[in-house]
Amino acid sequence: MRLRNDPKAEEKLAEHPTVVVQEPENYKGKWKTIFKNDNPIHIEIGTGKGGFVTGMAKQNPDINYIGIERFTTIVVKAMNNIVDADISNAKLLNVNAVNILQYFEEGEVDRVYLNFSDPWPKDRHARRRLTYKDFLDNYKQIMKKNGEIHFKTDNQALFEFSLESFSKYGMLLKNISLDLHKSDIEGNVMTEYERKFSEEGMRIYRCEAQFIS
Numbered sequence: 001m002r003l004r005n006d007p008k009a010e011e012k013l014a015e016h017p018t019v020v021v022q023e024p025e026n027y028k029g030k031w032k033t034i035f036k037n038d039n040p041i042h043i044e045i046g047t048g049k050g051g052f053v054t055g056m057a058k059q060n061p062d063i064n065y066i067g068i069e070r071f072t073t074i075v076v077k078a079m080n081n082i083v084d085a086d087i088s089n090a091k092l093l094n095v096n097a098v099n100i101l102q103y104f105e106e107g108e109v110d111r112v113y114l115n116f117s118d119p120w121p122k123d124r125h126a127r128r129r130l131t132y133k134d135f136l137d138n139y140k141q142i143m144k145k146n147g148e149i150h151f152k153t154d155n156q157a158l159f160e161f162s163l164e165s166f167s168k169y170g171m172l173l174k175n176i177s178l179d180l181h182k183s184d185i186e187g188n189v190m191t192e193y194e195r196k197f198s199e200e201g202m203r204i205y206r207c208e209a210q211f212i213s
Contacts, residue, residue, distance in 0.1 A: 009076050028103055031108060039089070040062075040063050041109050042066070043066045044066070044067045044112075046069060050092070051189075052190070054078075057085070058087060064090075064091075067092045100139075109142045115152045116193040117153065129161065131162035133165060145211070146210060149209045156203075156205065171210055175206070175208045
C-alpha cells in the first residue's frame with residue numbers, strides 16, 4: 001500500500017483549510033473553536049487514507065474527530081475522503097504524533113485510536129511503538145480523566161507487547177478480542193488495512209485500555 005510521492009500534495013492540502021488544519025499548534029486548547037461546538041474530541045494517530053476517521057465521523061455526528069498523519073501524500077487521500085463525505089466533524093493534521101503535546105492541551109481529548117500502527121518488530125526499536133510507556137505518558141496528559149485508548153492491529157507480537165505495556169502502566173483493559181471479526185463487538189469501522197487483512201483471512205486483534213488515575 002506504499003504510495004508514490006505527490007509533488008503537489010502541499011498545494012492540494014492548502015485548497016481545503018477547513019479540513020486540513022494549518023499551524024495546528026495555534027489551536028492548542030482551542031479545538032472547540034475549530035469545530036464550533038463542545039462535543040467530545042477523539043483523535044486517531046496514524047490515520048492513513050482516512051477511511052476510519054471518515055467512517056467514525058459519519059457514524060457519530062456528535063463527536064469531533066481529528067486524524068493525525070505525517071505523510072503528506074497520504075493526507076491528501078484522507079482529505080479527499082472527508083471532502084467527498086461532506087462532513088464537518090472530521091479534521092486532519094499533517095504532523096508527527098511524536099510532537100502531540102504541541103497540539104493539544106491537558107485534558108482536551110476524550111479518546112485516542114491507534115489502528116494498525118507500525119509494529120517496529122526489533123526489540124531495540126520498542127521505544128518507537130505507539131503503545132510504549134513514553135507515548136502513554138503523552139496520551140494521558142492530553143486526555144480527560146478516565147480517557148480510553150482503542151487499539152487494533154493484525155500483529156500478534158505488537159498486540160501482546162501493548163497489552164503488557166497497558167497493564168504495567170496501570171490501565172484497565174476492556175473488550176479484548178483475539179479475533180475481532182468473529183466477536184460480538186458492535187459499531188466497528190474498518191480501516192483500509194483492516195479490510196485488506198480481513199479479506200486475506202488474517203486475524204484482527206483489538207482492545208480498549210482506560211486510564212484510571
